Amino acid sequence: MRSNLRADCANCFGLCCVALAFAPSADFAIDKAAGEPCPNLTPEFRCGIHTRLRDSGFAGCTTYDCFGAGQKVSQVTFGGRDWRNHPGSARQMFAALPIMRQLHELLWYLTEALALPAARPVHSDLRRALAETEQLTNRSSILDVDVAAHRHDVSALLSRASELARAGVQGRRRDRRNADLIGANLVGADLRGVSLRGAYLIGADLTDADLRLADVIGADFRDARVGGADLSGALFLCQTQLNAARGDARTKIPGALVRPGHW
Incomplete structure (x- = not known):
């Protein structure tokens, strides 16, 4: 399951390099607006300075992780149609990335919670939440997903799983x-x-x-x-x-x- 929640840049259209905005700081050397391709993005949707990002002033790029949302949006939600050859879908594709990332992040946490033996009392609820979240990631109308509401419900469940897992630790916590x-x-x-x-x-x-x-x-x-x-x-x-x-x-x-x- 978690293999699908890791970034696979080879199957992504460089979405994080376009959809996200950044400003000059310790993390980014330049200013870039959301929806504007990074000047380091190559025609093949690869980073031209990937091996020297930190030395080039782009430390922020090395900390970002999409939880596999990039390839999901590129290959599943938009069926392999990239934003360069299909500019009409670019705006929707870029807007879909942060939504999909949040859902994939929740999938990561839910998968981990299900591996916690102490959280067994809520495993059935966790499995249900996992299935519901997975279904949301496969919706063609992902822009209509109320991520905040879904995250609120899942967070409460993850909090309960955390309490169960930490209950066995000795001493005052x-x-x-x-x-x-x-x-x-x-x-x-x-x-x-x-x-x-x-x-x-x-x-x-x-x-x-x-x-x-x-x-x-x-x-x-x-x-x-x-x-x-x-x-x-x-x-x-x-x-x-x-x-x-x-x-x-x-x-x-x-x-x-x-x-x-x-x-």
């Missing part, structure tokens, strides 16, 4: 949901079973911290130092979060994720 931990010193911290949902961990020092069974869904790991940290059992950790963090060879990561090349 602080709720740091949406906490401002920007630049916090969390070196060697025991964060097992802690809820870090939506927490701001920008620039935080998590060196050698233990985040097994910590719920990190939606947590902002930009420039967080995770060298030597144990993220192997972190709940709902995704590739985008890893890509945004600063780890090293000692960082333990979940088997379903890939160690970022810039670490």
Whole structure:
């Protein structure tokens, strides 16, 4: 299942390089409006500076992950018709990408929740939500999907699965949901079973911290130092979060994720 939730750029029409906007910053060297092709995008829908993105000032591109939404929109929703040869569908295709990405992100989380033995009491609900989400991704009228409403329902279910999974962690588990931990010193911290949902961990020092069974869904790991940290059992950790963090060879990561090349 998760093989379909990983970016396959060879079967995508460079949608993230066109649909998304960015402004000059530490992450992007230039300004680009949504719907405007990046000047580094080649006629074959490939990045012309892929191997040197960070050195060229496009670090933001190396942190982005579409959860496989790019190829789904390109090959399924629009049946392999690219926006260059079919400009009439370009606007709809670009608008479909962020919607599909959110749905694929939910599929990623639901798949992980179903693999949690402790969440067995809600497995039937999780399977139903997974099927419903998959059906939404296959709709030809995906622009009509109320993603916010669907995400709200799924989030409540994922929260329950998280509570069940973290219930077995010994000791007091602080709720740091949406906490401002920007630049916090969390070196060697025991964060097992802690809820870090939506927490701001920008620039935080998590060196050698233990985040097994910590719920990190939606947590902002930009420039967080995770060298030597144990993220192997972190709940709902995704590739985008890893890509945004600063780890090293000692960082333990979940088997379903890939160690970022810039670490």
